[in-house]
Amino acid sequence: MARNHISKQISTKSTILLLFVSVLVGGALIFDYLWSSSSSSSVVYTSIHYNWIRENNDLVTLPNFFNGTDKIADFKDENGKIPVRLLSGTFADLAAPDIEWEEMTPAPVPRLDGASIQINELFYVFSGYRNLDHVHSHVDVYNITSKKWGESFATPQEMANSHLGTACDGRYIYVVSGQKGPQCRTPPVSETFVLDTRTRNWASLPPLPEPRYAPATQIWRGRLHVMGGGKENRHTPSTDHWSIAVKNGKALEKTWRIEVPIPRGGPHRACVAVGDRLYVIGGQEGDFMPKPGSPIFKCSRRHEVVYGDVYMLDDKMKWHTLAPMPKPDSHIESSWVVVNNSIVIAGGTTEKNPVTKRMILVGELFRFDLQSKKWHVIGKLPYRVKTTQAAYWDGWLYITSGQRDKGPDNPQPRKVVADLWRTKLSL
Ligand SMILES: *[C@@H]1O[C@H](CO)[C@@H](O)[C@H](O)[C@H]1NC(C)=O
Numbered sequence: 176m177a178r179n180h181i182s183k184q185i186s187t188k189s190t191i192l193l194l195f196v197s198v199l200v201g202g203a204l205i206f207d208y209l210w211s212s213s214s215s216s217s218v219v220y221t222s223i224h225y226n227w228i229r230e231n232n233d234l235v236t237l238p239n240f241f242n243g244t245d246k247i248a249d250f251k252d253e254n255g256k257i258p259v260r261l262l263s264g265t266f267a268d269l270a271a272p273d274i275e276w277e278e279m280t281p282a283p284v285p286r287l288d289g290a291s292i293q294i295n296e297l298f299y300v301f302s303g304y305r306n307l308d309h310v311h312s313h314v315d316v317y318n319i320t321s322k323k324w325g326e327s328f329a330t331p332q333e334m335a336n337s338h339l340g341t342a343c344d345g346r347y348i349y350v351v352s353g354q355k356g357p358q359c360r361t362p363p364v365s366e367t368f369v370l371d372t373r374t375r376n377w378a379s380l381p382p383l384p385e386p387r388y389a390p391a392t393q394i395w396r397g398r399l400h401v402m403g404g405g406k407e408n409r410h411t412p413s414t415d416h417w418s419i420a421v422k423n424g425k426a427l428e429k430t431w432r433i434e435v436p437i438p439r440g441g442p443h444r445a446c447v448a449v450g451d452r453l454y455v456i457g458g459q460e461g462d463f464m465p466k467p468g469s470p471i472f473k474c475s476r477r478h479e480v481v482y483g484d485v486y487m488l489d490d491k492m493k494w495h496t497l498a499p500m501p502k503p504d505s506h507i508e509s510s511w512v513v514v515n516n517s518i519v520i521a522g523g524t525t526e527k528n529p530v531t532k533r534m535i536l537v538g539e540l541f542r543f544d545l546q547s548k549k550w551h552v553i554g555k556l557p558y559r560v561k562t563t564q565a566a567y568w569d570g571w572l573y574i575t576s577g578q579r580d581k582g583p584d585n586p587q588p589r590k591v592v593a594d595l596w597r598t599k600l601s602l
C-alpha cells in the first residue's frame with residue numbers, strides 16, 4: 176500500500192533519465208551534523224491553515240526505494256555535484272487530507288528529543304536539547320483548560336536530558352535512562368527516576384541492567400517495561416527487554432526481570448499499551464555517534480535504517496508482527512495519542528533522501544485502527560517535524576516542540592521549535 180502511494184506521488188511529468196548504477200547504502204556514512212541554530216528566524220505562520228504539499232515538484236521515479244537493498248541512481252553530474260532538483264526531498268510526502276491547525280501559546284523553551292506525558296488536562300514536557308550545545312533539565316507544564324504554560328520545575332541532577340524512556344500510571348511518571356549532557360555524549364545513564372505529580376517529589380528506582388538511549392518504555396499489566404533503544408555507543412541497536420513490577424511510584428522488586436526480546440532493536444519508537452496488548456511502532460537501527468576523540472562528543476552522522484515495523488506483545492508474552500506504517504518513521508516516542516481505539520502518530524523522520532543522503536522529516540498524521548489493524552493517513556501537520564510531543568483532550572489533538580523542516584519544499588531538519596498547535600480530531 177505504501178509503495179502504491181509513493182509511486183503515485185513520485186511518478187510525474189519528469190523526463191529525466193534515471194541511471195541505475197551503484198549503491199551507497201550499507202557503509203558507514205560520516206557527515207558533520209548540519210545543525211541549525213534554533214534562534215535563527217523563520218517564516219511566521221499567521222494563517223492557522225498551512226498546506227505544505229506542493230503539487231508540481233519535478234521528481235524522478237525511484238522504485239523500491241524503501242526496502243534499503245536496491246540499486247539506486249548515481250545522480251552526480253560531471254562536476255561531481257548532485258543536481259538537487261533531480262529528486263526533491265518532498266517525494267516522500269504522502270497524499271494527506273488538509274486539516275486546520277490553530278496556533279496556541281508556545282512552550283517556554285524550544286526542545287528537541289525531549290519527552291512528554293499527559294495526565295488529564297496537564298501536559299508535562301520534559302527536558303530535551305535547546306540546541307546541540309545546550310540541554311534542558313526541567314519540566315514545563317501546560318494546562319490545556321486554561322491554555323497556559325504555568326509551572327516549571329527541575330529534574331534530578333543525575334537524570335538524563337534527552338533520549339529518555341518515559342511512562343505514566345496516571346499519577347507517577349517514570350523516567351528511564353537516556354543521554355546526559357549535550358552533543359552526542361556517551362555512554363548513556365542507566366538511572367531510573369519517578370516523579371509524583373501530586374507532590375512534585377522525585378525518587379529513584381533500581382537502575383536498568385545496562386544503560387540505553389531512547390528505549391521503548393511503557394507501563395503494562397502492573398510492570399514497567401523497557402525494551403530496544405540504542406546501546407552504550409549510541410549506535411548499536413538493542414533488542415533487550417526488561418521489566419520491573421511497580422505500584423504507587425515504588426518498585427516492588429529489587430532487580431529488573433529479563434523478558435522476551437523485541438524482534439527488532441533500536442531507539443526512537445512509539446510504545447503504547449492498550450488493554451492486554453503492548454504495541455511498539457516505527458524506529459530505527461543506528462544513530463549519530465560521537466566523533467572519535469572529540470572532547471565535546473561532537474555528533475557525527477552514521478548509517479541509519481529507519482523502519483515502520485509494528486510489533487504487538489500479547490498477554491502470553493508472544494510478539495506478533497502487524498501491518499507496517501505507511502512509511503518508515505522514527506523519532507516518535509512522544510508523538511502519539513490513543514483516541515477511540517486508534518493510535519494517532521504525528522510526524523517523525525523517514526529514510527534519508529537516496530540521492531542527496533539528507534535527512535527527511537515526516538509531516539503526516541497517521542492513524543492505526545486497533546480494531547481493523549490498518550493504517551490511515553489522516554492529515555498534514557503545520558510542517559514536517561520530528562520528536563514533536565502530542566496530547567489529546569476534549570476533542571483536540573495538541574502537538575508541541577521538536578525540530579521542524581526548512582519549509583514546504585525542503586523536508587530537511589532546521590529549527591528547533593517551542594510552537595504549540597492544536598486541531599480538532601474526529602476519527
Ligand atoms: C528490494 O528491492 C530489490 C530490487 O528491486 C528486490 O529484488 C527485492 O525483492 C526487494 N526486497 C523486498 C524485501 O521487497
Ligand SMILES: *[C@@H]1O[C@H](CO)[C@@H](O)[C@H](O)[C@H]1NC(C)=O
Pocket residue numbers: 296297318319320321
Ligand atoms: C487548569 O486550569 C483550569 C482553568 O483555569 C483550572 O480550573 C484547573 O484547576 C487547572 N488544572 C490544574 C490541574 O491545575
Ligand SMILES: *[C@@H]1O[C@H](CO)[C@@H](O)[C@H](O)[C@H]1NC(C)=O
Pocket residue numbers: 514515570600601602
Ligand atoms: C469515536 O467513534 C465513534 C464511533 O465510530 C464516533 O461516533 C465518535 O465520533 C468518535 N469520536 C472521536 C473523538 O473521534
